[in-house]
Amino acid sequence: MITVNSKLRGLNLFFNKLQKKIGGTLKVTSNEQFLKINNNIGKGTIRSINLDGGISLLEFNITPKEDLKIAVDAKAGTHINFVYCSKGKISHSFENNATKNTVETFQTSIVSNIVSEENTITLYKGIETSSTIISVNTADDNSQQTDINNLLKDAFIAGKTKDYIYLGSYNLKIAEHIKQLKSIENKGVVRALLTKGIVNLILGLEIEQHKKDINSNANSNGSLTQNEMELIKELTDYVNNYPDLDHKINVLTRKIGLTAAKIQEGFKLMHGLTVCEYIRSVRLKKSEELIINTDLSISEIVYSLGFSSRSYFSKRFREKYNCSPRDYKKKNKLAMTA
Structure with missing residues:
Protein backbone atom coordinates (compact mmCIF):
# COMPACT_ATOMS: atom_id res chain seq x y z
CA MET A 1 0.00 0.00 0.00
CA ASN A 217 -36.20 5.91 4.45
CA ALA A 218 -34.80 3.88 1.55
CA ASN A 219 -31.11 4.25 0.86
CA SER A 220 -30.46 1.00 -1.00
CA ASN A 221 -30.64 -0.33 -4.53
CA GLY A 222 -33.66 -2.48 -3.70
CA SER A 223 -33.35 -6.03 -5.00
CA LEU A 224 -30.78 -5.18 -7.69
CA THR A 225 -27.22 -6.43 -7.36
CA GLN A 226 -24.22 -4.31 -8.33
CA ASN A 227 -23.79 -6.30 -11.54
CA GLU A 228 -27.46 -5.83 -12.42
CA MET A 229 -27.14 -2.08 -11.92
CA GLU A 230 -24.20 -2.00 -14.33
CA LEU A 231 -26.34 -3.87 -16.87
CA ILE A 232 -29.05 -1.21 -16.46
CA LYS A 233 -26.37 1.43 -17.13
CA GLU A 234 -25.36 -0.42 -20.31
CA LEU A 235 -29.01 -0.55 -21.37
CA THR A 236 -29.38 3.18 -20.73
CA ASP A 237 -26.36 3.91 -22.94
CA TYR A 238 -27.81 1.63 -25.63
CA VAL A 239 -31.14 3.52 -25.64
CA ASN A 240 -29.32 6.85 -25.82
CA ASN A 241 -27.09 5.70 -28.68
CA TYR A 242 -29.91 4.09 -30.68
CA PRO A 243 -33.15 5.96 -29.89
CA ASP A 244 -34.63 4.99 -33.27
CA LEU A 245 -34.69 1.23 -32.59
CA ASP A 246 -37.73 -0.71 -31.40
CA HIS A 247 -37.03 -0.91 -27.67
CA LYS A 248 -39.83 -3.26 -26.66
CA ILE A 249 -39.38 -4.60 -23.15
CA ASN A 250 -39.04 -8.21 -24.38
CA VAL A 251 -36.21 -7.11 -26.70
CA LEU A 252 -34.43 -5.35 -23.82
CA THR A 253 -34.79 -8.36 -21.53
CA ARG A 254 -33.11 -10.59 -24.12
CA LYS A 255 -30.34 -8.06 -24.66
CA ILE A 256 -29.09 -7.97 -21.06
CA GLY A 257 -30.62 -11.12 -19.57
CA LEU A 258 -32.68 -9.44 -16.84
CA THR A 259 -36.39 -9.84 -16.26
CA ALA A 260 -38.83 -7.10 -17.25
CA ALA A 261 -39.48 -6.41 -13.55
CA LYS A 262 -35.74 -5.98 -12.86
CA ILE A 263 -35.36 -3.59 -15.80
CA GLN A 264 -38.36 -1.51 -14.72
CA GLU A 265 -37.02 -1.39 -11.17
CA GLY A 266 -33.61 -0.29 -12.41
CA PHE A 267 -34.97 2.50 -14.61
CA LYS A 268 -37.24 3.74 -11.82
CA LEU A 269 -34.33 3.74 -9.40
CA MET A 270 -31.80 5.41 -11.71
CA HIS A 271 -34.01 7.74 -13.75
CA GLY A 272 -37.26 8.07 -11.80
CA LEU A 273 -39.05 6.94 -14.98
CA THR A 274 -40.48 3.74 -16.43
CA VAL A 275 -38.67 2.25 -19.42
CA CYS A 276 -41.28 3.65 -21.84
CA GLU A 277 -41.12 7.10 -20.25
CA TYR A 278 -37.33 7.14 -20.44
CA ILE A 279 -37.25 6.04 -24.10
CA ARG A 280 -39.78 8.75 -24.95
CA SER A 281 -37.73 11.41 -23.12
CA VAL A 282 -34.58 10.38 -25.02
CA ARG A 283 -36.40 10.50 -28.36
CA LEU A 284 -37.90 13.92 -27.61
CA LYS A 285 -34.49 15.30 -26.66
CA LYS A 286 -33.01 13.88 -29.87
CA SER A 287 -35.89 15.32 -31.90
CA GLU A 288 -35.16 18.77 -30.47
CA GLU A 289 -31.52 18.45 -31.56
CA LEU A 290 -32.56 17.41 -35.07
CA ILE A 291 -35.05 20.27 -35.35
CA ILE A 292 -32.39 22.80 -34.37
CA ASN A 293 -29.37 21.37 -36.19
CA THR A 294 -30.70 19.75 -39.39
CA ASP A 295 -32.95 20.52 -42.35
CA LEU A 296 -35.01 17.36 -41.86
CA SER A 297 -38.77 17.82 -42.08
CA ILE A 298 -40.92 17.11 -39.02
CA SER A 299 -42.21 13.93 -40.68
CA GLU A 300 -38.68 12.72 -41.40
CA ILE A 301 -37.70 13.34 -37.76
CA VAL A 302 -40.80 11.53 -36.49
CA TYR A 303 -40.14 8.33 -38.38
CA SER A 304 -36.35 8.41 -38.02
CA LEU A 305 -36.76 8.27 -34.24
CA GLY A 306 -39.36 5.50 -34.09
CA PHE A 307 -42.42 7.52 -33.05
CA SER A 308 -45.67 5.74 -33.95
CA SER A 309 -47.25 8.75 -35.66
CA ARG A 310 -46.77 12.44 -36.30
CA SER A 311 -49.84 13.35 -34.21
CA TYR A 312 -48.53 11.38 -31.23
CA PHE A 313 -45.11 12.99 -31.56
CA SER A 314 -46.61 16.50 -31.80
CA LYS A 315 -48.71 15.89 -28.68
CA ARG A 316 -45.72 14.73 -26.61
CA PHE A 317 -43.46 17.47 -27.99
CA ARG A 318 -46.00 20.15 -27.05
CA GLU A 319 -46.26 18.72 -23.53
CA LYS A 320 -42.50 19.03 -23.07
CA TYR A 321 -41.69 22.27 -24.94
CA ASN A 322 -45.01 24.16 -24.78
CA CYS A 323 -45.27 24.59 -28.54
CA SER A 324 -45.65 22.51 -31.68
CA PRO A 325 -42.56 21.07 -33.43
CA ARG A 326 -43.24 23.28 -36.45
CA ASP A 327 -43.41 26.46 -34.34
CA TYR A 328 -40.29 25.39 -32.44
CA LYS A 329 -38.44 25.02 -35.75
CA LYS A 330 -39.59 28.47 -36.92
CA LYS A 331 -38.54 30.15 -33.65
CA ASN A 332 -35.06 28.65 -33.83
CA LYS A 333 -34.61 29.69 -37.45
CA LEU A 334 -35.59 33.25 -36.55
CA ALA A 335 -33.20 33.23 -33.59
CA MET A 336 -30.34 32.06 -35.80
CA THR A 337 -30.93 34.77 -38.42
CA ALA A 338 -31.49 37.58 -35.93
Missing part, protein backbone atom coordinates in the same frame (compact mmCIF):
# COMPACT_ATOMS: atom_id res chain seq x y z
CA ILE A 2 1.15 3.52 -0.83
CA THR A 3 0.07 6.28 1.54
CA VAL A 4 0.14 9.99 0.72
CA ASN A 5 -0.29 12.15 3.82
CA SER A 6 -0.62 15.91 3.68
CA LYS A 7 -1.16 18.70 6.16
CA LEU A 8 -0.78 21.31 3.47
CA ARG A 9 -3.53 23.89 2.96
CA GLY A 10 -4.32 24.37 -0.72
CA LEU A 11 -4.59 22.04 -3.69
CA ASN A 12 -1.49 23.33 -5.48
CA LEU A 13 0.77 22.28 -2.60
CA PHE A 14 -1.15 19.04 -2.22
CA PHE A 15 -0.64 18.11 -5.88
CA ASN A 16 3.07 18.93 -5.70
CA LYS A 17 3.44 16.51 -2.82
CA LEU A 18 1.24 13.93 -4.55
CA GLN A 19 3.45 14.06 -7.66
CA LYS A 20 6.61 13.59 -5.58
CA LYS A 21 5.06 10.54 -3.95
CA ILE A 22 3.49 8.73 -6.91
CA GLY A 23 5.27 10.34 -9.89
CA GLY A 24 3.61 11.31 -13.14
CA THR A 25 3.29 14.53 -15.11
CA LEU A 26 1.66 17.52 -13.42
CA LYS A 27 -0.03 20.30 -15.36
CA VAL A 28 -1.20 23.38 -13.45
CA THR A 29 -3.33 26.29 -14.67
CA SER A 30 -4.89 29.16 -12.75
CA ASN A 31 -7.69 27.03 -11.34
CA GLU A 32 -6.93 23.41 -12.31
CA GLN A 33 -4.38 20.78 -11.40
CA PHE A 34 -4.03 17.66 -13.57
CA LEU A 35 -1.74 14.76 -12.67
CA LYS A 36 -1.26 11.94 -15.18
CA ILE A 37 0.54 8.76 -14.18
CA ASN A 38 1.54 5.58 -16.00
CA ASN A 39 4.09 3.75 -13.88
CA ASN A 40 4.49 0.94 -11.37
CA ILE A 41 2.01 2.65 -9.03
CA GLY A 42 -0.89 2.84 -11.47
CA LYS A 43 -2.32 4.29 -14.64
CA GLY A 44 -4.75 7.18 -14.96
CA THR A 45 -5.35 10.75 -13.87
CA ILE A 46 -6.13 12.80 -10.78
CA ARG A 47 -7.62 16.24 -11.35
CA SER A 48 -8.80 19.13 -9.21
CA ILE A 49 -10.72 22.28 -10.10
CA ASN A 50 -11.10 25.37 -7.91
CA LEU A 51 -14.44 27.17 -8.35
CA ASP A 52 -16.04 30.28 -6.89
CA GLY A 53 -18.04 30.20 -3.68
CA GLY A 54 -15.75 27.88 -1.72
CA ILE A 55 -16.37 24.94 -4.07
CA SER A 56 -13.63 22.63 -5.33
CA LEU A 57 -13.67 19.35 -7.21
CA LEU A 58 -11.30 16.40 -6.85
CA GLU A 59 -11.58 13.71 -9.52
CA PHE A 60 -9.93 10.27 -9.67
CA ASN A 61 -9.79 8.27 -12.91
CA ILE A 62 -7.21 5.65 -12.12
CA THR A 63 -6.37 1.95 -11.91
CA PRO A 64 -3.82 1.46 -9.09
CA LYS A 65 -1.31 -1.39 -9.24
CA GLU A 66 -1.45 -1.55 -5.45
CA ASP A 67 -3.79 -0.08 -2.85
CA LEU A 68 -3.43 3.69 -2.82
CA LYS A 69 -4.39 5.67 0.28
CA ILE A 70 -4.60 9.47 -0.10
CA ALA A 71 -5.22 11.86 2.79
CA VAL A 72 -6.92 15.16 1.93
CA ASP A 73 -7.11 18.15 4.28
CA ALA A 74 -10.45 19.50 5.50
CA LYS A 75 -11.30 22.20 8.00
CA ALA A 76 -13.43 20.94 10.89
CA GLY A 77 -16.89 22.45 11.16
CA THR A 78 -16.90 24.03 7.70
CA HIS A 79 -16.27 21.44 4.96
CA ILE A 80 -18.91 19.22 3.35
CA ASN A 81 -17.87 16.67 0.73
CA PHE A 82 -20.26 15.16 -1.82
CA VAL A 83 -18.75 11.87 -2.99
CA TYR A 84 -19.86 9.95 -6.07
CA CYS A 85 -18.40 6.87 -7.75
CA SER A 86 -19.03 6.44 -11.49
CA LYS A 87 -16.99 3.25 -11.77
CA GLY A 88 -15.30 0.85 -9.38
CA LYS A 89 -15.33 1.75 -5.70
CA ILE A 90 -13.54 3.89 -3.13
CA SER A 91 -13.42 3.83 0.65
CA HIS A 92 -13.45 6.79 3.02
CA SER A 93 -12.31 7.18 6.60
CA PHE A 94 -11.94 10.15 8.93
CA GLU A 95 -8.71 11.19 10.66
CA ASN A 96 -7.74 8.87 13.54
CA ASN A 97 -10.67 6.57 12.76
CA ALA A 98 -10.07 3.06 11.44
CA THR A 99 -13.65 2.60 10.23
CA LYS A 100 -13.89 2.55 6.44
CA ASN A 101 -17.08 3.31 4.52
CA THR A 102 -17.17 2.10 0.92
CA VAL A 103 -18.88 4.02 -1.87
CA GLU A 104 -19.89 1.65 -4.67
CA THR A 105 -20.51 2.31 -8.37
CA PHE A 106 -23.31 4.88 -8.95
CA GLN A 107 -23.67 5.47 -5.21
CA THR A 108 -24.01 8.89 -3.58
CA SER A 109 -22.40 9.86 -0.29
CA ILE A 110 -22.14 12.98 1.88
CA VAL A 111 -19.26 13.55 4.30
CA SER A 112 -19.03 16.37 6.87
CA ASN A 113 -15.91 17.01 8.92
CA ILE A 114 -17.23 18.00 12.34
CA VAL A 115 -14.17 17.33 14.52
CA SER A 116 -11.53 15.83 12.21
CA GLU A 117 -9.40 17.79 9.72
CA GLU A 118 -8.54 15.03 7.29
CA ASN A 119 -10.32 12.61 4.97
CA THR A 120 -8.56 9.48 3.77
CA ILE A 121 -9.56 8.03 0.41
CA THR A 122 -8.54 4.46 -0.48
CA LEU A 123 -8.34 3.29 -4.09
CA TYR A 124 -7.95 -0.45 -4.58
CA LYS A 125 -5.38 -2.48 -6.50
CA GLY A 126 -6.49 -3.56 -9.96
CA ILE A 127 -9.90 -1.83 -9.80
CA GLU A 128 -10.48 0.83 -12.45
CA THR A 129 -12.08 3.66 -10.51
CA SER A 130 -13.75 6.91 -11.49
CA SER A 131 -14.80 8.99 -8.51
CA THR A 132 -15.68 12.64 -7.99
CA ILE A 133 -15.55 14.56 -4.72
CA ILE A 134 -17.17 18.01 -4.65
CA SER A 135 -16.05 19.92 -1.56
CA VAL A 136 -17.96 22.93 -0.24
CA ASN A 137 -16.32 25.27 2.25
CA THR A 138 -19.39 26.71 3.99
CA ALA A 139 -17.26 29.41 5.64
CA ASP A 140 -16.53 31.05 2.26
CA ASP A 141 -17.88 34.61 2.31
CA ASN A 142 -18.62 34.91 -1.43
CA SER A 143 -21.79 37.00 -1.44
CA GLN A 144 -23.40 35.03 -4.28
CA GLN A 145 -22.88 31.70 -2.52
CA THR A 146 -23.42 32.66 1.13
CA ASP A 147 -27.12 31.74 1.33
CA ILE A 148 -26.54 28.33 -0.25
CA ASN A 149 -23.54 27.62 1.97
CA ASN A 150 -25.57 28.56 5.07
CA LEU A 151 -28.33 26.15 4.02
CA LEU A 152 -25.80 23.37 3.50
CA LYS A 153 -24.21 24.08 6.86
CA ASP A 154 -27.60 23.94 8.57
CA ALA A 155 -28.38 20.61 6.88
CA PHE A 156 -25.08 18.76 7.28
CA ILE A 157 -23.01 20.44 10.02
CA ALA A 158 -25.15 22.38 12.51
CA GLY A 159 -26.04 20.47 15.68
CA LYS A 160 -23.67 17.58 14.98
CA THR A 161 -20.94 16.67 17.49
CA LYS A 162 -19.36 13.79 15.56
CA ASP A 163 -17.98 13.43 12.05
CA TYR A 164 -20.86 12.66 9.71
CA ILE A 165 -21.09 10.31 6.73
CA TYR A 166 -24.20 9.36 4.81
CA LEU A 167 -24.11 6.50 2.29
CA GLY A 168 -27.02 7.14 -0.01
CA SER A 169 -28.88 5.54 -2.87
CA TYR A 170 -27.75 4.89 -6.42
CA ASN A 171 -28.24 7.63 -8.99
CA LEU A 172 -27.45 7.24 -12.68
CA LYS A 173 -28.29 10.84 -13.61
CA ILE A 174 -25.18 12.02 -11.75
CA ALA A 175 -22.98 9.66 -13.78
CA GLU A 176 -24.32 11.20 -16.98
CA HIS A 177 -23.52 14.74 -15.82
CA ILE A 178 -20.03 13.72 -14.68
CA LYS A 179 -19.48 12.36 -18.18
CA GLN A 180 -20.43 15.82 -19.50
CA LEU A 181 -18.02 17.43 -17.05
CA LYS A 182 -15.15 15.29 -18.32
CA SER A 183 -15.95 16.05 -21.96
CA ILE A 184 -15.65 19.87 -21.69
CA GLU A 185 -12.97 20.96 -24.16
CA ASN A 186 -13.55 24.73 -24.06
CA LYS A 187 -10.93 27.06 -22.62
CA GLY A 188 -10.97 30.19 -20.48
CA VAL A 189 -14.21 31.78 -19.31
CA VAL A 190 -16.46 29.43 -21.28
CA ARG A 191 -14.79 26.40 -19.68
CA ALA A 192 -15.16 27.91 -16.20
CA LEU A 193 -18.86 28.73 -16.74
CA LEU A 194 -19.70 25.31 -18.15
CA THR A 195 -17.81 23.57 -15.34
CA LYS A 196 -19.50 25.62 -12.62
CA GLY A 197 -22.92 24.99 -14.13
CA ILE A 198 -22.48 21.21 -14.28
CA VAL A 199 -20.91 21.04 -10.79
CA ASN A 200 -23.86 22.99 -9.35
CA LEU A 201 -26.24 20.62 -11.13
CA ILE A 202 -24.44 17.59 -9.67
CA LEU A 203 -24.60 19.17 -6.21
CA GLY A 204 -28.33 19.69 -6.66
CA LEU A 205 -28.84 16.05 -7.66
CA GLU A 206 -26.78 14.84 -4.66
CA ILE A 207 -28.86 16.94 -2.26
CA GLU A 208 -32.12 15.91 -3.94
CA GLN A 209 -31.14 12.23 -3.66
CA HIS A 210 -30.35 12.66 0.03
CA LYS A 211 -33.74 14.29 0.60
CA LYS A 212 -35.53 11.45 -1.21
CA ASP A 213 -33.63 8.87 0.82
CA ILE A 214 -34.54 10.56 4.09
CA ASN A 215 -38.20 10.98 3.14
CA SER A 216 -38.58 7.41 1.89
